Amino acid sequence: MAFAEFRPLDEKSLVEYIKVVPSLFSKLGNKLDGLTIKEVGDGNLNFVYIVVGPDGSFVIKQALPYIRCIGESWPMTKERAYFETVALKEQGHWCPDHVPEVYHFDRTMSLIGMRYLEPPHIILRKGLIAGVEYPLLAEHISGFMANTLFYTSLLYHSTTEHKRAVAEFCGNVELCRLTEQVVFSDPYKVSQYNRCTSPYLDHDAESVREDNALKVEVAELKSKFCERAQALIHGDLHTGSVMVTLESTQVIDPEFAFYGPMGFDVGAFIGNLILAYFAQDGHADDGNDRKSYKEWILRTIDETWNLFHKKFLALWDEHKDGSGEAYLPAIYNNSEVQHLVQKKFIEELFHDTLGFGAAKMIRRIVGVAHVEDFESISDAEKRANCERRALELAKLLLKERRKFHTIGEIVSAIKQVQ
Amino acid sequence: MAFAEFRPLDEKSLVEYIKVVPSLFSKLGNKLDGLTIKEVGDGNLNFVYIVVGPDGSFVIKQALPYIRCIGESWPMTKERAYFETVALKEQGHWCPDHVPEVYHFDRTMSLIGMRYLEPPHIILRKGLIAGVEYPLLAEHISGFMANTLFYTSLLYHSTTEHKRAVAEFCGNVELCRLTEQVVFSDPYKVSQYNRCTSPYLDHDAESVREDNALKVEVAELKSKFCERAQALIHGDLHTGSVMVTLESTQVIDPEFAFYGPMGFDVGAFIGNLILAYFAQDGHADDGNDRKSYKEWILRTIDETWNLFHKKFLALWDEHKDGSGEAYLPAIYNNSEVQHLVQKKFIEELFHDTLGFGAAKMIRRIVGVAHVEDFESISDAEKRANCERRALELAKLLLKERRKFHTIGEIVSAIKQVQ
Ligand SMILES: Nc1ncnc2c1ncn2[C@@H]1O[C@H](COP(=O)(O)OP(=O)(O)O)[C@@H](O)[C@H]1O
Ligand SMILES: Nc1ncnc2c1ncn2[C@@H]1O[C@H](COP(=O)(O)OP(=O)(O)O)[C@@H](O)[C@H]1O
Ligand SMILES: [Mg+2]
Ligand SMILES: [Mg+2]
Ligand SMILES: [Mg+2]
Ligand SMILES: [Mg+2]
Ligand SMILES: [Mg+2]
Known part of the structure; x- marks a missing residue:
């Protein structure tokens, strides 16, 4: 398996990742042509990629083992992605209209795939x-x-x-x-x-x-x-x-x-x-x-x-x-x-x-x-x-x-x- | 092993149990002659045996999967013996003068061996x-x-x-x-x-x-x-x-x-x-x-x-x-x-x-x-x-x-x- 161990992704390796994850690949109609990927994480902690293809889209959020806005000098467990996922699912269950759907979670990669809240959001x-x-x-x-x-x-x-x-x-x-x-x-x-x-x-x-x-x-x-x-x-x-x-x-x-x-x-x-x-x-x-x-x-x-x-x-x-x-x-x-x-x-x-x-x-x-x-x-x-x-x-x-x-x-x- | 599965003990089978548990047997000087065993559980939930031999003594407390004073109609997890043991050890650590020492714990048997608080207690x-x-x-x-x-x-x-x-x-x-x-x-x-x-x-x-x-x-x-x-x-x-x-x-x-x-x-x-x-x-x-x-x-x-x-x-x-x-x-x-x-x-x-x-x-x-x-x-x-x-x-x-x-x-x- 290509992603059997944690590794931080970037816009390139993310494409490789998507290819081997059916729950994500299928959201794009199982094709990669015309795909755009953009990192938009303006938040403090994590990396967020917007993935848009002609037939579908999603967002990928990956936690790295430190706080992004401070750097590797402030370590922070990447297990936070697991708790974020559990919470997104629980909150989504009780309030589906106001929580983005989770499409995919990979604990090893600390990576969440979820609905892209498209513009004008x-x-x-x-x-x-x-x-x-x-x-x-x-x-x-x-x-x-x-x-x-x-x-x-x-x-x-x-x-x-x-x-x-x-x-x-x-x-x-x-x-x-x-x-x-x-x-x-x-x-x-x-x-x-x-x-x-x-x-x-x-x-x-x-x-x-x-x-x-x-x-x-x-x-x-x-x-x-x-x-x-x-x-x-x-x-x-x-x-x-x-x-x-x-x-x-x-x-x-x-x-x-x-x-x-x-x-x-x-x-x-x-x-x-x-x-x-x-x-x-x-x-x-x-x-x-x-x-x-x-x-x-x-x-x-x-x-x-x-x-x-x-x-x-x-x-x-x-x-x-x-x-x-x-x-x-x-x-x-x-x-x-x-x-x-x-x-x-x-x-x-x-x-x-x-x-x-x-x-x-x-x-x-x-x-x-x-x-x-x-x-x-x-x-x-x-x-x-x-x-x-x-x-x-x-x-x-x-x-x-x-x-x-x-x-x-x-x-x-x-x-x-x- | 004689006690590989949970079973409720009585005054007789307890002797068999003690024989195969070194931490208890040794407390009695590794002998069973002159042993007296008495069930004294006046409490509400569990069975308590006082075990006294010529060279030593202890108390055995066993939890059964129900509430003793009510009977099998009120089930209650026997895992309580585990939490009792963890608590006895923690409290004993912070306050050794006022908590009986734990000699032995058997999670399968829900059974605790501890210091006998001898009379006039x-x-x-x-x-x-x-x-x-x-x-x-x-x-x-x-x-x-x-x-x-x-x-x-x-x-x-x-x-x-x-x-x-x-x-x-x-x-x-x-x-x-x-x-x-x-x-x-x-x-x-x-x-x-x-x-x-x-x-x-x-x-x-x-x-x-x-x-x-x-x-x-x-x-x-x-x-x-x-x-x-x-x-x-x-x-x-x-x-x-x-x-x-x-x-x-x-x-x-x-x-x-x-x-x-x-x-x-x-x-x-x-x-x-x-x-x-x-x-x-x-x-x-x-x-x-x-x-x-x-x-x-x-x-x-x-x-x-x-x-x-x-x-x-x-x-x-x-x-x-x-x-x-x-x-x-x-x-x-x-x-x-x-x-x-x-x-x-x-x-x-x-x-x-x-x-x-x-x-x-x-x-x-x-x-x-x-x-x-x-x-x-x-x-x-x-x-x-x-x-x-x-x-x-x-x-x-x-x-x-x-x-x-x-x-x-x-x-x-x-x-x-x-
Ligand atoms: N599901 C989404 N759809 C669209 N944009 C998103 C989505 N999730 C995150 N973003 C964008 O990424 C930014 C950072 O995401 P966020 O989950 O807040 O990360 P962090 O934990 O680093 O703060 C957000 O401010 C938003 O602009
Ligand atoms: N370590 C001990 N030494 C002497 N007697 C004990 C000891 N532990 C329990 N006993 C006796 O057994 C009785 C029941 O014990 P207890 O731990 O209170 O059981 P329960 O959980 O059923 O209430 C106590 O009231 C006491 O008389
Ligand atoms: Mg944020
Ligand atoms: Mg955050
Ligand atoms: Mg009510
Ligand atoms: Mg009691
Ligand atoms: Mg009690």
């Missing part, structure tokens, strides 16, 4: 920078989160299924450790990897490192992240892991998936929308002051949470007499108690969402990996001003999240930041 | 019923809990070690499910297994099944039990899992061990001391009003918690620059923040302890498995009165636990129950 973050409104985004992403989180939790699972799945995803520990470091640790200490818009934000970054109240809160979130196996979470659900058109929303790149706290996903998405919001002033120009676009982002934040929690509770109601073992129907047997437990559940999830969302915002401003929303603002002082406002809000949310009870209050808080 | 529960004061109990059990819980948590573990261990103990799911059912579910619903001191407590048991506020709280605890992998917990740390003399305290029977919330162990122990307290009035007689013994139990409750949390924090301080990844020293780098995180951690653990302890009390009064503390009170009405007071306190603790901040307040609350 673009990465959501790029759409947000360009100021494009996506009228179905909140509807779609709330459905993705409600379905994938509900159906992989003890609201649907038996504890037998749950522990089996939890144990399997404990194997994805290296990716969890990366999150632990870059989200929950590095921003709060001196680290060689941290950076910020210097010199403007040097003092702000230092303040983060000296804020005891913030450190207390981030410790609680880190414990939850490390210890609480609530549902199969995507683990990296920022606006760079979502591809969109005006009609379609597709969630890619769940290589960080594991059984963790639901709020980490919901928070990642909403936190990145908030970053997009604060970046808009840096993108405003004479032709477009971005004011109405900022309103659209705020509405989308509001709708994302509200639709999410409504859909989540609807699934709970639908399945309350089902297989889930968290709330047995013989115990939670009247509408008052059902209402009380749901209210309590959603309230905790809301506070987790705010906490994790805030932590994800902070790390994008003073940690190792920044977001294009801000990075694309070329005037450093302007960028720093945008970032500082986002940072102030994030610190408030992280420290005071239990004082907020509705997403409307969050939208107000965002607007109040000067 | 008795089960603590029996000592508490007899009114015996154990002056070192709080000191010893607090040490056991502080060591085993600290060293298996992220205060000591790297997340790599932690997830590996969590995954392994996910395999003990059947035993976890038994706890889920008998502690967190059955008492709050109609179940064929529930019983109570009838007719006296029929109404009290019904009240538990109709108490929405209680059900909301127990749901939160059940979620924590199922989802939060905080440390390797014993999982069944009641006063029947502790053997004592005036000088020695030994923790046995960790077959329910898994990575769960620390408060489940601390609560089990303290909750069972509270049950022992409320049973004393049923054991009082002309010769002994048990008043001073009740004071000793209250002091022991107080000391157990206070010593536990002091020892736990001392371990934390000792290892704060060590391998544990929850609170990195570069972040938690000043005494104020160190104090704040410890205070917050202990406060949550205290509330978990109260909640789980209360849930364990409730299930012993209206669930399937009762405790000898009460069962040995032959006058049913007297017993019911003792049980009712314990139940009232447990309901208060479960619902209002966040209002308590010191163990002294708990002792006061116990004394106030009429």
Whole structure:
């Protein structure tokens, strides 16, 4: 066999690979004439090839045993491709409209073949920078989160299924450790990897490192992240892991998936929308002051949470007499108690969402990996001003999240930041 | 090989077994003359044989594929013996003074050979019923809990070690499910297994099944039990899992061990001391009003918690620059923040302890498995009165636990129950 051992592919060797893999070759109508292959990995970790022929197309994603954007000096297990595949299949099962189909997986090669999300699909973050409104985004992403989180939790699972799945995803520990470091640790200490818009934000970054109240809160979130196996979470659900058109929303790149706290996903998405919001002033120009676009982002934040929690509770109601073992129907047997437990559940999830969302915002401003929303603002002082406002809000949310009870209050808080 | 397949032993076949197992045979000086073997399993699940010869002794514990006290109609994996062994070894490693040494384990036979805790060791529960004061109990059990819980948590573990261990103990799911059912579910619903001191407590048991506020709280605890992998917990740390003399305290029977919330162990122990307290009035007689013994139990409750949390924090301080990844020293780098995180951690653990302890009390009064503390009170009405007071306190603790901040307040609350 030509590919019996792992080897990194390139645009040439990929053709050889496709030829010997029927599930891929057949997608191209079993021919290679007129094939174009292009590496497009703009992500941080992996190599992504778009393969298009006259009769079909797909995407190949290959994990190498290090972090692409840093290089071989930061090793990272290529087994992440296995967990990404398991997660893509599980999420695709519960939410087929918003997850690309997996055509092929090769564990030896750490290689996934999946549906090519053809143009005009673009990465959501790029759409947000360009100021494009996506009228179905909140509807779609709330459905993705409600379905994938509900159906992989003890609201649907038996504890037998749950522990089996939890144990399997404990194997994805290296990716969890990366999150632990870059989200929950590095921003709060001196680290060689941290950076910020210097010199403007040097003092702000230092303040983060000296804020005891913030450190207390981030410790609680880190414990939850490390210890609480609530549902199969995507683990990296920022606006760079979502591809969109005006009609379609597709969630890619769940290589960080594991059984963790639901709020980490919901928070990642909403936190990145908030970053997009604060970046808009840096993108405003004479032709477009971005004011109405900022309103659209705020509405989308509001709708994302509200639709999410409504859909989540609807699934709970639908399945309350089902297989889930968290709330047995013989115990939670009247509408008052059902209402009380749901209210309590959603309230905790809301506070987790705010906490994790805030932590994800902070790390994008003073940690190792920044977001294009801000990075694309070329005037450093302007960028720093945008970032500082986002940072102030994030610190408030992280420290005071239990004082907020509705997403409307969050939208107000965002607007109040000067 | 004579024992290549699982088979339940008896006093006779056990001799054949010992003969072919060098690690056991050698403990007896490689001879069988003068051997006495006695089955003493007074526990609920397994068979326990005491093997004593002129030159040595040990205990053999064998798990059968069902629950002993119920019978073959309630199957239960005999793999529990494997998890019990792993836990005994881990706990013995961190706390050798309070855990019997494992001499032998046979996975095929679901059989453990361990140190015989020779007389005058008795089960603590029996000592508490007899009114015996154990002056070192709080000191010893607090040490056991502080060591085993600290060293298996992220205060000591790297997340790599932690997830590996969590995954392994996910395999003990059947035993976890038994706890889920008998502690967190059955008492709050109609179940064929529930019983109570009838007719006296029929109404009290019904009240538990109709108490929405209680059900909301127990749901939160059940979620924590199922989802939060905080440390390797014993999982069944009641006063029947502790053997004592005036000088020695030994923790046995960790077959329910898994990575769960620390408060489940601390609560089990303290909750069972509270049950022992409320049973004393049923054991009082002309010769002994048990008043001073009740004071000793209250002091022991107080000391157990206070010593536990002091020892736990001392371990934390000792290892704060060590391998544990929850609170990195570069972040938690000043005494104020160190104090704040410890205070917050202990406060949550205290509330978990109260909640789980209360849930364990409730299930012993209206669930399937009762405790000898009460069962040995032959006058049913007297017993019911003792049980009712314990139940009232447990309901208060479960619902209002966040209002308590010191163990002294708990002792006061116990004394106030009429
Ligand atoms: N199924 C797909 N269809 C089209 N483009 C894709 C697809 N998957 C990935 N891409 C492109 O490749 C980029 C990197 O993919 P991603 O899965 O995010 O990799 P990484 O793990 O390195 O971040 C994406 O930003 C997107 O532009
Ligand atoms: N190592 C030991 N030394 C002496 N007696 C023991 C030992 N282990 C168990 N026993 C006795 O056997 C009884 C049942 O043991 P236990 O481990 O609690 O079994 P179960 O899991 O069935 O509850 C204990 O209550 C105690 O009396
Ligand atoms: Mg990506
Ligand atoms: Mg990725
Ligand atoms: Mg249900
Ligand atoms: Mg026992
Ligand atoms: Mg037992």
